[in-house]
Amino acid sequence: MSTPLPEPSADERALSQRLRDLLREEIAAHGHIPFSRFMERCLYAPGLGYYSAGRTKFGAAGDFVTAPELGELFARCVVNAVLSALRTLGPQADFLELGGGSGAFAEVALRALADADALPRRYLILEPSADLRERQQARLRAALPPELSARAQWLERPPQEPWRGVLFANEVIDALPATRFTVRHGEVLEECVALDGEGRFARVDRPTDPLVTGAVRHLEADLGQPFADGYRSELLPQLPYWMQAVAGSLEAGLMLFVDYGYPRREYYLPERSDGTLVAHYRHRAHADPYHLPGLQDLTAFVDFTALAEAGNSAGFGVGAYLPQAQFLIASGLAEAFAAASEAAPDDAARYRLAQEAKRLTLPGEMGERFQVMLFARGLDAVALPAEVLLADQGHRL
DSSP states (O other), X not given: OOOOOOOOOHHHHHHHHHHHHHHHHHHHHHOOEEHHHHHHHHHHSTTTSTTTSSSOOBSTTSSBOOHHHHOSHHHHHHHHHHHHHHHHHOTTOXXXXXXXXXXXXXXXXXXXXXXXXXXXXXXXXXXXOHHHHHHHHHHHHHHSOHHHHTTEEEESSOOOSOEEEEEEEESOGGGSOOEEEEEETTEEEEEEXXXXXXXXXXXXXXXXXXXXXXXXXXXXXXXXSOOOTTOEEEEOTTHHHHHHHHHTTEEEEEEEEEEEEEOHHHHTOTTOTBOSOEEEETTEEESOTTSSTTTSEEEOOEEHHHHHHHHHHTTOEEEEEEXXXXXXXXXXXHHHHHHHHHHOSSHHHHHHHHHHHHHHHOTTTTTTTXXXXXXXXXXXXXXXXXXXXXXXXXGGO
């Protein structure tokens, strides 16, 4: 028996109702909408979407916990992994974080970069949410010395001019609006959202456009067999265009993506016949995407083979692909843990540190569920982290 989801406050319910009404009006005016459009509105509708409204998203008071929220180990390992590249690229190198979350990663990363005497020219945060930008700015001003917080600059769109440096994205790809598809009698159909006789959101499948059909046929060709009748899953046909938009101007440097997902042959397994879409609400994962629009996160796992293809099409080479646990270990987790443990003020702090390391690395936690992909362009191999390259599992792609 499933546990009931927590009840929202009256203000939260009113906000969700406004977004629900907005979606109903759009469907009533234009007919059914693709699920990707529904997901985009639920996450990003100005002032109403999950990432656009002012609710707490991250940490114990939010709906989920990301790796940077657990403590400093994750960010310090990421910095260790990119230090050589930043030094090779020189004093004009920038660091670009996509989607800064609560600002926890930037806070620790700037400290770690300063400790290593490898501060980039600018620490850029591409954050489309005005609410999250304000939270990040306040956090960095309060937590960092002025000379460090001054390195941070916020962007509303990707850099347009050529630049050199490191692009980092933690749990970004899973938040891109996903296209849901199914196959019936050999025909590709796209999952859409309509209204039933009582005005409730309802799933309907409709013929899709050539872009989505072509993307599904590409998956079938790569997998070596057609999808079974009734198979349902997700894909991101827009991913190559998105990659070019956010990284096309990076003329030399590294890109590092961390997210939960699988290589393609593990993503589209026969038994995973209803996809990977999941909703997160107050630290509970469930399967109803129509519950409280705007108050819950909607997400789908990442096809890392598709991410590799998108990076390749944007002119980057895949440097390494591996589970998060192996990445962190190869990026100095043991040393970072030892230093933090030695600096811990008491046994309770050391216990919390041990719990943090376990959540980041255990297979049942983030260690295997989260994967890391490293791309490079315009860099010699010596600028890439050797230990990470040795742990590469790119053969799984």
